[in-house]
Amino acid sequence: MSPILTIIVILVGLYGLATSKNIIKSVFCVTIIESGLILLFLNLGNLEGGSIPILSGLVENIVDPIPQALMITTIVIGSTITALALMLCIKIFHHFGSIEWKEVLGREE
């Protein structure tokens, strides 16, 4: 059930990416897609209830640690990519005076 909920989050991000008129909103939609992806991977690592993958004390039936290790990577990269995109947004605003897709694309033609 929960993987289906995560794909709904991803689809909400896709819908926003296709319909948003503001560049900053598009950047946030990419972030939403990324959050859905992270939740999906964490779900796939563990179908039924399990314990944390830290082998101290009595732990049995740990969750798969590989998706967790990969999602650390995704979170850090995602934050830096968002920073890069927002910095580009600032530069676009300084150059075109607007961050609406329509005006920016229309100005360039």
Add this chain to the structure above:
Amino acid sequence: MIRRVSLVVMLVIIFGFFVFSILDLEAFFSTFGKDYFFENGLSETGSVNLVTGIYLDYRLFDSLFEAGLLIAAVSGVTWISQHEITEKNATFMLDRQSTPTLFVTFSRLVYPFMLMFGIYVILFGHVSPGGGFQGGAIVATAILILYYIDVQKATSIDKILTIEKILFLTIIGVGSISFFTKGTFFTNPFDLSASEQVKAIYLITLNALIGIKVALGLVAIFTAFLKEGR
């Protein structure tokens, strides 16, 4: 309107494909990986926290590329945001007049504890939840509180970038030590029969290096955004 409807139809089709493909998830879900890590992870990496064991030993290559991507993104942000005007720091956004005194006082109280907690999360990443990436983010938040305490404090992004490049090369160097002791790259250089404490030296070193690198990268990004606020 037609575009919206066709978009929704497309998304519903994607959703249908996904639900169809996930119906037999139980069938191809394999526990081989986690069983292997449960049995051999501690003895092969010396890390109680299996996640740390994976991203610092089995998949150190991934972490190296991630560190490289971080440095590329930080370089990109600082390159895009460069100005002709050189100034010491951005004081217009965090004007002391507009920052409440309560906020400044409370920042002074909280700052050492945040720094300590971040360093704890970094150094104990191999035995408890945490690690270089998470602890580095906490340390970066603690350092950024300094902006509230002392607005005039200067931060040189160029120096931070230089230190980050050196740290990146150091991480590659530490990962490559195992080539001289074991003959393979990017694994624990100590013998597998050594005690856990000895094997943990490698993990703590790499976690600390990655933690400092992530903290400096995030501070550089935030400083670049502050200078953009004119």
